[in-house]
Amino acid sequence: MKTERAYAVASPSPERAVHRVAIVGPRRELDGVPLAEAPWPGVLVDRVVDEAFDTYLDGLGGETLAVVVVVAEAGDRGPLRVLRSRPERLRTRAYVLARAPARLLSPVEDDWDVEGIVDLDRLTPEALAHAVENGLRAYRALGTNPLIPEYYLDATYNRIFDWFETTKWDWRELDLSQIRRDLLTEPEIDILQESAIIEFGTLPGAHNFLREWADEYSFSSWALSWGAEEARHSLVQCRYLHEIGIEVRAKHALYKREPYPIGENRAATLMMNIISESRAAEYYKTLARLTREPVLRTIWRLLGRDESRHARAFFVFCKELVDRAEENAVAAVQMAYVWLADRRRGVKHPAGLFYPHSSSTSGLRQIERYAPVMTDVADRKVLAMIRNLLDDESVQSVGDLKAYLRSKVA
Amino acid sequence: MNDVSREVYRIVGETLRVPPGELRPDLPIRAIPNAESIKMLTVILKVEKQFDVEIPDEATFGIETVGQFDELVQMLAAERAAANAR
Numbered sequence: 112m113k114t115e116r117a118y119a120v121a122s123p124s125p126e127r128a129v130h131r132v133a134i135v136g137p138r139r140e141l142d143g144v145p146l147a148e149a150p151w152p153g154v155l156v157d158r159v160v161d162e163a164f165d166t167y168l169d170g171l172g173g174e175t176l177a178v179v180v181v182v183a184e185a186g187d188r189g190p191l192r193v194l195r196s197r198p199e200r201l202r203t204r205a206y207v208l209a210r211a212p213a214r215l216l217s218p219v220e221d222d223w224d225v226e227g228i229v230d231l232d233r234l235t236p237e238a239l240a241h242a243v244e245n246g247l248r249a250y251r252a253l254g255t256n257p258l259i260p261e262y263y264l265d266a267t268y269n270r271i272f273d274w275f276e277t278t279k280w281d282w283r284e285l286d287l288s289q290i291r292r293d294l295l296t297e298p299e300i301d302i303l304q305e306s307a308i309i310e311f312g313t314l315p316g317a318h319n320f321l322r323e324w325a326d327e328y329s330f331s332s333w334a335l336s337w338g339a340e341e342a343r344h345s346l347v348q349c350r351y352l353h354e355i356g357i358e359v360r361a362k363h364a365l366y367k368r369e370p371y372p373i374g375e376n377r378a379a380t381l382m383m384n385i386i387s388e389s390r391a392a393e394y395y396k397t398l399a400r401l402t403r404e405p406v407l408r409t410i411w412r413l414l415g416r417d418e419s420r421h422a423r424a425f426f427v428f429c430k431e432l433v434d435r436a437e438e439n440a441v442a443a444v445q446m447a448y449v450w451l452a453d454r455r456r457g458v459k460h461p462a463g464l465f466y467p468h469s470s471s472t473s474g475l476r477q478i479e480r481y482a483p484v485m486t487d488v489a490d491r492k493v494l495a496m497i498r499n500l501l502d503d504e505s506v507q508s509v510g511d512l513k514a515y516l517r518s519k520v521a
Numbered sequence: 522m523n524d525v526s527r528e529v530y531r532i533v534g535e536t537l538r539v540p541p542g543e544l545r546p547d548l549p550i551r552a553i554p555n556a557e558s559i560k561m562l563t564v565i566l567k568v569e570k571q572f573d574v575e576i577p578d579e580a581t582f583g584i585e586t587v588g589q590f591d592e593l594v595q596m597l598a599a600e601r602a603a604a605n606a607r
């Protein structure tokens with residue numbers, strides 16, 4: 112391989128290199144590129160003659176290549192073409208050193224996903240080091256999440272955004288001055304308070320989503336939208352209670368401020384949320400059917416619709432993970448089994464499970480007692496989603512989930 | 522300790538990452554730091570596969586101690602052996 116590993120920049124041996132940087136160009140230009148003593152621990156700089164670049168990439172095998180600096184003749188972008196023809200090198204950040212570049216970044220450069228063009232005639236060691244440093248940082252920022260597409264709008268969040276946005280409810284649909292206090296029952300008021308409090312648990316949920324999905328923007332964008340909608344669920348119920356003379360103490364929101372443990376598998380985390388959203392949807396829909404008070408009926412109906420949409424959105428994100436790897440399917444089904452099969456202490460819900468010092472656990476029990484069959488209805492819908500996830504119509508019960516898991520034990 | 526028990530304790534210890542000497546029959550499963558629901562499900566599935574038995578859902582989530590779990594598996598394994606012998 113015609114590779115000259117001329118400079119191991121602050122790296123005692125190639126084996127300890129964390130990132131590689133390749134300077135690629137005509138042989139006569141390579142030695143003149145002033146990148147030698149930059150202070151980047153673990154970064155190895157290779158100088159590669161342009162016609163040997165393809166072979167050089169072959170030789171790297173599975174090693175990462177963080178940055179490529181291409182010394183380009185006028186109009187010649189051959190090494191970039193070579194680089195981008197390899198799907199495994201799409202993350203590699205590219206800079207072009209060119210003489211008197213006409214524009215900072217032409218459409219051609221953009222096609223090759225070039226980070227920047229540096230004027231070769233005015234090149235200083237500092238300018239090149241600065242470009243490479245930015246390239247290393249950009250490379251790290253890209254991460255390794257395989258679900259992030261090349262173009263922003265192709266991300267799952269942007270594909271589900273429209274149906275999500277167009278089904279959002281408006282505060283103008285509610286007129287709290289029309290509340291008929293005389294139609295409310297005391298158990299309903301208790302349940303309304305507990306529902307408002309349980310919904311505070313979605314705030315740490317949003318925190319956790321952003322922590323668990325810290326390497327991407329698609330699900331994270333969804334998590335922000337979801338969190339914003341869930342925050343309205345507490346607010347609207349608290350405002351209703353205020354209208355009838357009941358104030359919800361702020362302590363209930365603070366009791367749930369601690370983050371709960373980050374999950375070990377994202378598909379499993381999503382399954383937990385599919386289940387809790389499906390159950391919440393059914394609770395609200397059932398409560399809306401049972402109440403005689405028209406404003407509360409509208410609120411609970413809207414919240415039930417929200418929770419159904421949320422369950423479906425979590426399903427979309429879960430499905431793309433499950434389709435990608437069987438281990439994600441297994442993790443999702445494990446979570447489903449644990450949450451669906453175990454009702455010894457009533458149904459599980461993150462708001463109750465993770466915050467035993469709040470009243471949410473007893474609040475959930477209260478809601479279940481009020482309408483006991485609604486959890487079964489919700490769980491049947493979850494099983495339907497799992498059949499879709501696994502593309503397996505035979506999954507009809509929690510026993511079938513266990514049978515699936517048993518078949519996957521190594 | 523018979524062969525079934527040895528296997529049960531081995532699977533529990535390996536899956537929940539408990540040194541063999543620390544697993545006692547009266548040890549509450551919930552007191553084991555790694556014994557959250559998903560890990561316990563993994564234990565159950567491995568044991569089911571190992572002994573070709575099916576542990577009921579209520580036992581999956583209701584077993585209190587390592588000894589109780591061992592006794593249940595021994596009973597199920599004995600039933601399976603008897604059924605296979607017929």
